[in-house]
Amino acid sequence: MIKVVSVTKTYTTGTDKITPIKNFNLRVNEGETVILQGSSGSGKTTLLNMIAGLIKPTEGSVEVAGRNVSKLPEHFAAEFRRETAGMIFQQFHLIEELTAGENIALPLAPSSLSRQEISDRVNMLTEKLLIKNIIDVPAGKLSGGEMQRTAIARALVNSPSIILADEPTANLDGTLTEELLNIFRSLKSEGKTIIIATHDPVISGSDIADKIIHLNKEV
Amino acid sequence: MGLLIPEVFIILLTDLLGILLLLYTAPAAYKILRMWDIDSSSPLQYELEKKRLLTSVIVKFIFLLKIPLFLFFIYTNDKLSNVLTGAMCATGSLNATPYGMSLLLLKIVNIFLMSVWLTIYQSSNTSEKLPAAKKQYSLLLFITLLSIIEGGAGLLNFANLDPTAVVSCCSSIYSSTTEGGSFLMSIKPFTAFLVFIMFSVLYITSLLMRNPKATASLAVVFFMTGIANLILFTSTYIYQLPSHKCPFCILQKEYYYIGYLFYISLFLSASSGLNLFFYKTITGAYSRKLHFTAIIFGILFMFLSVLYPFRYFLINNQWL
Ligand SMILES: Nc1ncnc2c1ncn2[C@@H]1O[C@H](COP(=O)(O)OP(=O)(O)OP(=O)(O)O)[C@@H](O)[C@H]1O
Ligand SMILES: [Mg+2]
Numbered sequence: 001m002i003k004v005v006s007v008t009k010t011y012t013t014g015t016d017k018i019t020p021i022k023n024f025n026l027r028v029n030e031g032e033t034v035i036l037q038g039s040s041g042s043g044k045t046t047l048l049n050m051i052a053g054l055i056k057p058t059e060g061s062v063e064v065a066g067r068n069v070s071k072l073p074e075h076f077a078a079e080f081r082r083e084t085a086g087m088i089f090q091q092f093h094l095i096e097e098l099t100a101g102e103n104i105a106l107p108l109a110p111s112s113l114s115r116q117e118i119s120d121r122v123n124m125l126t127e128k129l130l131i132k133n134i135i136d137v138p139a140g141k142l143s144g145g146e147m148q149r150t151a152i153a154r155a156l157v158n159s160p161s162i163i164l165a166d167e168p169t170a171n172l173d174g175t176l177t178e179e180l181l182n183i184f185r186s187l188k189s190e191g192k193t194i195i196i197a198t199h200d201p202v203i204s205g206s207d208i209a210d211k212i213i214h215l216n217k218e219v
Numbered sequence: 220m221g222l223l224i225p226e227v228f229i230i231l232l233t234d235l236l237g238i239l240l241l242l243y244t245a246p247a248a249y250k251i252l253r254m255w256d257i258d259s260s261s262p263l264q265y266e267l268e269k270k271r272l273l274t275s276v277i278v279k280f281i282f283l284l285k286i287p288l289f290l291f292f293i294y295t296n297d298k299l300s301n302v303l304t305g306a307m308c309a310t311g312s313l314n315a316t317p318y319g320m321s322l323l324l325l326k327i328v329n330i331f332l333m334s335v336w337l338t339i340y341q342s343s344n345t346s347e348k349l350p351a352a353k354k355q356y357s358l359l360l361f362i363t364l365l366s367i368i369e370g371g372a373g374l375l376n377f378a379n380l381d382p383t384a385v386v387s388c389c390s391s392i393y394s395s396t397t398e399g400g401s402f403l404m405s406i407k408p409f410t411a412f413l414v415f416i417m418f419s420v421l422y423i424t425s426l427l428m429r430n431p432k433a434t435a436s437l438a439v440v441f442f443m444t445g446i447a448n449l450i451l452f453t454s455t456y457i458y459q460l461p462s463h464k465c466p467f468c469i470l471q472k473e474y475y476y477i478g479y480l481f482y483i484s485l486f487l488s489a490s491s492g493l494n495l496f497f498y499k500t501i502t503g504a505y506s507r508k509l510h511f512t513a514i515i516f517g518i519l520f521m522f523l524s525v526l527y528p529f530r531y532f533l534i535n536n537q538w539l
Contacts, residue, residue, distance in 0.1 A: 070260065071268070
């Protein structure tokens with residue numbers, strides 16, 4: 001279960017203060033799929049980052065699976081992300097010098113899996129996402145849609161119980177979007193908790209959403 | 220007058236820098252001490268958690284630098300003996316002003332406290348609740364205070380160095396015949412050796428039995444009896460002169476700088492032994508790293524302390 005309680009996030013740059021998330025509450029039960037909507041700058045990415053323990057709120061708390069993620073020191077937050085949360089970033093954050101396959105396998109590096117097990121997992125996911133052919137291509141050379149699917153595969157490779165997806169279809173065409181929806185459906189049937197931030201009406205209008213949350217831009 | 224000697228200048232400058240950085244962290248330390256509440260999700264608590272991270276990194280850096288700087292302090296005092304009339308080694312330099320010996324003791328206490336701080340910081344980080352944050356910062360404030368006193372004592376000490384005055388050195392200070400011969404000098408050398416061996420064995424035994432509480436107190440005793448034995452007994456065998464008792468001449472080239480090995484191993488062992496206790500108290504776990512450091516360097520120090528007398532005996536077939 002994910003519990004966001006009275007969370008406020010203020011960014012301070014110089015003398016400017018922006019508060020995209022203000023006194024926000026959200027509860028996502030295990031196995032639920034929630035869609036976050038809202039205009040650009042309304043704080044969708046900010047909220048996902050806080051749930052992933054990547055940034056800390058200014059006030060309030062974020063609890064994931066009984067752990068107070070907003071309080072985790074960096075070392076523990078990294079471990080939490082590795083073990084519990086799979087994050088698909090809006091900007092992908094792939095390592096350009098590594099191949100797509102190496103990028104996907106990255107979250108498994110600290111685990112005790114054998115090379116064979118790791119490559120089995122990578123193969124299985126790339127097959128599902130139709131990017132098996134680009135496994136050995138450096139990530140910097142991939143097309144937008146391929147990067148996106150590489151980022152998706154990386155988020156899923158350690159079978160996290162929570163999946164946080166930030167605009168996962170922004171670079172995908174109609175067919176690939178449908179393909180991704182199928183992946184989300186099967187993840188959902190496996191009982192995963194999913195939060196998707198998206199502008200894409202295909203996703204928000206689909207059958208996967210249990211809840212749709214609108215974030216309003218603070219002025 | 221001594222202030223312009225390059226080495227002294229470096230010591231005072233790094234001391235000052237350390238003090239300034241510690242003072243910079245002091246307001247955060249004070250706030251953490253007063254208002255830290257890990258269960259709170261208030262903006263203040265998040266602010267303090269950020270401050271803890273920042274100040275801890277700064278302080279860790281200062282301490283990791285200051286601990287080895289102690290050796291430089293000793294080295295400088297040894298070097299200063301060249302310009303002080305009557306001084307043969309650091310003993311003379313340290314006794315050239317009324318502040319020298321207190322400064323030395325203060326520095327020793329402070330580096331032990333810094334090692335404890337580093338352990339508390341490290342062990343606090345092993346739990347996501349940061350259980351020792353308040354302890355960490357109360358100790359930090361105390362160390363800051365000591366560092367300021369230490370800096371002042373250093374300034375006084377080096378400013379009062381008078382190259383024209385004749386100072387007394389180890390031959391008179393570490394001899395039982397001078398008036399005011401201290402308590403230390405009234406102990407029989409062989410007694411000091413036996414006491415040292417006895418406590419070393421107890422210390423190592425407590426380590427082998429993994430009893431951090433006993434180890435911590437014995438580590439302090441091990442350190443003190445180790446130094447006492449070095450001055451009264453072992454050093455005479457290094458110099459091969461029964462009347463030459465000195466903890467500092469062994470740092471010189473004539474004795475292959477062996478003193479540094481003595482002091483480094485003694486400090487590493489005693490501080491690890493002491494810190495085992497703090498690590499255990501905070502994390503509930505027994506640190507293998509500290510355990511082995513304490514044992515290996517403890518045995519090395521013991522071995523060195525025994526080696527010189529025995530070597531002398533084997534060569535000369537008699538004790539000093
Ligand atoms: N690190 C930061 N420093 C300062 N301001 C930031 C930072 N990150 C985000 N912001 C600001 O916070 C607001 C919310 O940003 P966020 O990225 O969460 O929005 P979003 O809903 O994800 O938008 P989009 O739909 O464009 O991705 C924006 O105004 C943004 O400029
Ligand atoms: Mg965004």
